[in-house]
Amino acid sequence: MLRLSGAHAGTIHVVPAAGALSVALLLAGCGGSESGGADPAAPGTVTLVTHDSWALDEKVVERFEEESGLTVEVSAAGDAGTLVNQLVLTKDAPLGDAVFGIDNTFASRALEAGVVEEYTPADLPDGVEQLGGALTPVDQGDVCVNADEAWFEKSDLEVPKTLEDLADPQYRDLLVVSNPATSSPGLAFLLATVGAFGEDGFEDYWASLVDNGVKVADSWEDAYYVDFSGAGEGGERPLVLSYATSPAFTVSEDGSESTTSALLETCFRQVEYAGVLAGSDNPEGAQAFVDFLLGEAAQAALPESMYMYPADPATKLPADWEKFAPQAEEPFEVDPAEVSEHRDEWIERWTETVVG
Known part of the structure; x- marks a missing residue:
């Protein structure tokens, strides 16, 4: 483990x-x-x-x-x-x-x-x-969604690649993220969705994730070690918000492959x-x-x-x-001045949409 x-x-x-x-x-x-x-x-x-x-x-x-x-x-x-x-x-x-x-x-x-x-x-x-x-x-480090490769292979389901994929019904109840109000990776992922869908579109995206059964944990630790199936500790969800470097530390004993992967089209650089x-x-x-x-x-x-x-x-x-922990080529970005001005507002809007 x-x-x-x-x-x-x-x-x-x-x-x-x-x-x-x-x-x-x-x-x-x-x-x-x-x-x-x-x-x-x-x-x-x-x-x-x-x-x-x-x-x-x-x-x-x-x-x-x-x-x-x-x-x-x-x-x-x-x-x-x-x-x-x-x-x-x-x-x-x-x-x-x-x-x-x-x-x-x-x-x-x-x-x-x-x-x-x-x-x-x-x-x-x-x-x-x-x-x-x-x-x-x-x-x-790049904050990205990670996938349990073994779970997807066993389930004969293709690993998602994009933010849009995560809202596809075939991935219902598979994703766990951390709360942006209490977790810096959670906030980084919220900013990724702002960067991807804009200030006027990120709420609709999160609403689609809610409809698709996304689970929200208070911290990265809870999401990864309690809910994620790829951590080896009994979790049931094969998609988790983590880092692009995480797969470098879930490598098989012979060092030939990692049991997890990062979705490099979902990242925000922290x-x-x-x-x-x-x-x-x-x-x-x-x-x-x-x-x-x-x-x-x-x-x-x-x-x-x-x-x-x-x-x-x-x-x-x-x-x-280089093999197991590459950085995203084009992580989503949000202007720091925009983050400063709207961070609390975006968190409130996320909370209303996701937590209610």
Whole structure:
């Protein structure tokens, strides 16, 4: 049985302190290593506020702790949507120092609320562009519908390909998605339908999915591990909202094929950001941690620990990703300004149409 983590699941790693270096050694220049490009931070604790899917390789984080003299403590705040809501509600008494997991569906809200302060890493890789001078891209992944290939083969039914296919009666009661009001993948998929059918047409599309028996889960974890038949945990629905990278982690024992596939014509590209929380107790440590997340070690660890594409395009990817985890050639897009202006309205309209 395979259990995904990272951007795909709810595994929380609270990282213990590794051997702290002395202040003198820090001042000698340890902060200039490949895992962090900021000036050396003072020893202490950096509290990372993140979503429930934080799962970066502990050994990589321990290396950062050893080199910086900092101890990383992880505070999980739910899904990305819940994370941003909590950051806004606690703006005057921040929950930590650094944040990871604000994505491009909620980034505008975080920036407008002023929950992150301006900070640009000194070694920002080529091709990596910040938002508002405060949010630094760390990883990206395509949110797409996934199919249980074995279920469809056994049922002698062709795997759907497009958004329109999902509303076809032959796929009635087969799809489970996550709620855009409580789940960032759910919101990403809502935006995919806005991009596909327009602001005036997405409600009709969702109404057709409701008529076709779509099920809505509160979180990605519930949709994938409770309802999806391809997760190996007793689910009954062979179509689930997940990521284009998910099939790279449902590969057969001989490595020849994946038991699941991503519908690459149903995707919306999600970007996850890190930043320094405004009013934090340790902004210098938070800056060092943001630098670390863009460093070579952390970027290289992202695919196999977080199951997302690294933000730095120069990072080498696992050999089997080209075969099992390709990105969509033409993911659906919605202008960020439109998302900022209409996100809450679109969620309300979705809720009225789908939940009632």
